Amino acid sequence: MLQDMIETIEQLAQTQGDFPVYNILGEVHTYGDLKADSDSLAAYIDFLKVAPKSPVLVFGGQEYEMLATFVALTKAGHAYIPVDQHSALERIESIVEIAEPSLIIAVGDFPIDAREVPILDLAQLQDIFAQKATYQLSHSVKGDDNYYIIFTSGTTGKPKGVQISHDNLLSFTNWMIEAEAFSVPERPQMLAQPPYSFDLSVMYWAPTLAKGGTLYALPKELTTDFKQLFKTINQLPIEVWTSTPSFVDMAMLSNDFNAEILPQLTHFYFDGEELTVKTAQKLRQRFPNARIVNAYGPTEATVALSAVAITDEMLENCRRLPIGYTKADSPTFIVDEDGNKLANGQQGEIIIAGPAVSKGYLNNPEKTAEAFFEIDGLPAYHTGDLGSMSDEGLLLYGGRMDFQIKFNGYRIELEDVSQNLNKSHYIKSAVAVPRYNKDHKVQNLLAYVVLKEGVASQFDREIDITKAIKEELKDIMMDYMMPSKFLYRDSLPLTPNGKIDIKGLMNEVNSR
Template sequence: MIEAETFSVPQRPQMLAQPPYSFDLSVMYWAPTLALGGTLFALPKELTTDFQRLFTTINQLPIGVWTSTPSFVDMAMLSNDFNHETLPNLTHFYFDGEELTVKTAQKLRSRFPKARIVNAYGPTEATVALSAVAITDEMLATCKRLPIGYTKADSPTFVIDENGNPLPNGEQGEIIVSGSAVSKGYLNNPERTQAAFFEFNGLPAYHTGDLGIMTDHGMLLYGGRMDFQIKFNGYRIELEEVSQNLNKSTYIKLAVAVPRYNKDHKVQNLLAYVVLKEGVAEQFECQLDITKAIKEELKDIMMDYMMPSNSSIVTVYHSHRMGKSILKA
């Protein structure tokens, strides 16, 4: 199970408050900071989109503890100045919200050789961190995918088969979490609640939809998603919902949203394959203009993080190409 030493947050921590307060990951910085009499350094949203100002600001802060999604530290490492020489006080890194890849952790270790790197895992429905582990050099040298840790005592966690039966250690199945940390369900959405929340061994439980393996030592290993739900930049995105919203555009006849993964099994970007309605292409000078028009039309019904980028909306001129081959891309 998770022990206090796994996190080992120092007294009076100087913490970077990067994830927004509406993001459950924020609990991992404001709660320990308040409890331990520390200081929070908040970054305005507009600053996080201006890389030059962002790097300059971070390098001037006396940060000792870093809590973010792996994507955000990837962005920070675009600056060569993000290292232990520029930030000598930065000794602790805590990650949650999406998969921490070996590549990201190795690069971070090279920048901060003596820092403690903790990889945490847990769905929002189970109150942030379900499991955690301090990443070792041995893990970085031998693992294809980093472990996601030992679970909390109050959150009995199991790996089950398609029939809901617990699997032996070492076999892959769906990760489910139970216990007091599991929420009551989704607000005003009884159908989703009934599908995802249930009772297991007399305790409230939740289907994470994540594949995993439990080792003999109680370490939880992550194996990816079971469905068409993905994590991108720390946000959970239902691909079906993105496709449905794209299909509301007056320019689009048919649309399918798919993730593009890199070699580290991490979502690199979100692609949208679209078939335009007849005559739409002739209204615009280029693909970029079509994309801008689609995004402008849908901006009020789609969150920014769900919208494919300008370079990621691909026009397909024959609807028969929108089949299973794209969904498996």
């Protein structure tokens, strides 16, 4: 069992110093490099005499310097705030304002004037690494100290900084490396694609560093060039794929993404958005012997609280895939609107408790009080997700509470509508979005649709495509769930974290 993340990395530097820890497009760095570089930077941070335990903002992409900086800050007793270099300026400004970091380390070009906050840029960082200073661990991040702070990517309002402690991280990492569902290989060769500002990234770096494996970083720039992306993926010797379902859907646009081309790719870990039956079935056809793991959890409960390896029986019989068996150390409850615990099989809000639950939002006591509380003497969190628990202890997802609408007297799950739309053989991907009237009541339901290749050429008009889709789905969708208008697009927008941006589409529809 992992006792201390930094001490584990230190031990690996002693026992396998020449083993690769990071490979970014062929640029390789070893565990020995990671120790030397993080020691030099930790020594320099101590020299700067920044306020003890104060958070430090780290700005960049998937560069090796990001990982080395995170490790250095942890050694020096500081939580890090990862901010992706592709973030909107307004978001960056908000994070700086809310977090009040004592230092900014800019691996990428920092785009705003941070006024009083000192900044270390990439050139300075590389000079510091070159100094090869030694460092003795004496005040590293421990126990309830913040390990990292990740700002959630809400599309409205100010972002919230979720504080994750070293204890929170250990609860998640020990579960992941010990759980049968994940079956993490020894020295895992892991894809590192989700940005560090997205807590899904913890699902790849934490088990990899805990078990002495290698991270294969995929810069975001590649994901916009499909030809280069597919070529690069097929050359990576990865065993474990961690991403949102949306990203693997993108990968499957290439017919070469299969077990014949990538025989060593044996594990797929999904979190961050719902894994549909359709995506999992297609992936099973491409990689028939691979382990496909569906995990679930909010950032506020440290990455994931449940996971399950998807079986062929689930793919055949489930309308919606289960989201897993919950962590042993994290009691999970289903409660009604009054907070009363519900029996198995009844749907309500998913409540997570235990040592993986965050202490709250950084410098935001009001929002912390709304979302965090105690249950049975344990720290607990309102997930805002609907779900139910089976008698076997399997957690079943019922959609977002804020994606549940009332329309013409019927209570409708937007994700349920989207799931049904995606069953059409004309549709590659689709989401349902409500349009509200001036009284904030749902006026009608719209569908944003991406058609499968070649479908549009089969019809003269879009209205004919819509009729064909409605006819095909009439026996599996209730009339009141069928969108009244279909909007056809070449692609659906994604959030910076690679999820379909449903809230953004809702804002677009309702700002007209």
